[in-house]
Amino acid sequence: MISKRGILIHPEEVGDYWAEILVESDLNLVAIHPKGGAAASDTLSDMLEFVKTDAFLSFAEKVRGKGIALEYEFHALSWLLDRNLYDTRKDWFRMNEEGERVNDYNMCPSNPDALEYIAERSALLAQKLPYNTDRYFFWVDDAKAFCHCSRCKGLTPSDQAMIIYNHILSGIKTVNKDATQSYLAYLDAIAPPVNVRPEEGIFLEYAPFLRDSSLPINDPNCKENQDQVRHIDGLIQVFGAKNSQVLEYWMDNSRFCGWKLPYKKLKLDEEVLRKDVQYYRTKGFESLTSFGCFLGEDYAREFGVPPVKRYSEILWTR
Ligand SMILES: [Zn+2]
Structure with missing residues (x-):
């Protein structure tokens, strides 16, 4: 049974414009998603300032007043483990394939001090997210x-991500005992972990980034999509279906634009969406969400209001 239907939007696109679109749709969840990539720590810091502003608080009140839950999803690791700590804590960082410790991405998940540090930082970060539900999405890089x-x-890679997520959760729980944390099954970590178990409170978030969005996710003749879905049964076995969430790209105009301007007109593929929803439902996923980036007010001026209402209608059809 699907309980949550949502969309992820960039903080710089948050405002009355999106509040109205959300209120008129049947979605019951919106997540704020600062951009990832190499600048993820900066975009997250910017968001943490933005959520203190009247503009954000007004948005939050409008959507929450209509029963739409507010959450935050982002690549957090470079914020949790400041890259500048490399000068004094080299062994906290990952070793690359050439045997050199580097502070480019992620960390060494076998270092207990580094794990303790990111747990403490996670507790601090959790307290900076106003109106959040008990679900947290502090992703690795x-x-x-x-x-x-x-x-x-x-x-x-999935084992390493699992260790990190378990520690993030333990940190957040010190400030919110009801906290849960996602395991983002994505790119290298899309396979289930084999040597590390999820702690109580970790839930599955499945994001088939490498899929072909022009064909249904379970199309038997699409190799890209088969490579993404073949992990689902194993993931559900490890994490269970309880609280599991799909994070899709159906409404992700940033992906369709190659993450750069100019905007292109988003074409929602209703046929693929309908088939995907049916498939994910049979697998037992409880929440269906999609990125919805690059659909802000400036997009609408050029191409009209994006098809959010249609998207939410299809998520609700049985
Ligand atoms: Zn290591």
Whole structure:
């Protein structure tokens, strides 16, 4: 049974414009998503300032007043583990394949001090997100970069991500005992972890980034999509279906634009969306969400209001 239907939007697109679109749709969830990539720490810091402003608080009141839950989803690791700590804490950072400690992405998940540090930072970060539900989405870095040190080399990328997410959750729980944290099954970490178990309170978030969005996700003749869906049963076995969420790209105009301007007109593929929803439902996912970036007010001036209402209608059809 699907309980949550939502969309993720960039903080710089948040305002009355999106509040109205959301209120008129049947969606019951909106998540704020600062951009990932190499600048993720800066875009997150900017968002943490923005959520203190009247403009944001007014948006939050409008959507929450209509029963739409507010959450935040982002690549957090470069904020949780400041890259400048490299000068004094080199062994907290990942070892690359050439055997060198580097502070580009992620961390060494076999270092207990580094894990304790990111847990403390997670508690601090959780307190900076006004009106959030008990669900947290503090993701590892947006890169295929994990640790190759002697202690980590027996761990898969998914194992490494699992260790990190377990520690993030333990930190957040010190300030919110009801907290839950996502395991983002995505890119290198899309396979289920094999050597590390999720702690109580970790839930599955499945984001098939490498899919072909022009064909249904379970199209038997699409190799890209088969490569994404073949992990689902194993993921559900490890994490359970309870609180599981799909994070899709149906409404992600930033992806369709190649993450750069100029805007192109978003074409919602209703046929693919309908088939995908049916498939995810049979797999037991409880929440269906999609990125909805690059659909702000300046997009609407050029191309009209994006098809959010239609998107939400299809999410609700059985
Ligand atoms: Zn390591």
